[in-house]
Amino acid sequence: MIAITEMFTTTGAARHFTFLGYPVEGWQIRRAYERGLAPEPALRMGRYRIISSDDLPALEKALSKL
DSSP states (O other): OOOOOGGOOOOHHHHHHTTTTTTOOOOOOHHHHTTTTTOOOSSSETEOOOOOOOHHHHHHHHTTTT
């Protein structure tokens, strides 16, 4: 079973990083995926990427390359 609190949309991930002190916008999260800097999340719901909390360290590393 997957707990919903462990999942983020691109906007939710941006808010998570902003809360940690890294001001990030949702478009920057999308751009990291579009440019191939981060591996695509395993789960999508329609056009939304569903990002696992386990994927956040790799996404943070990808954001530093933007």
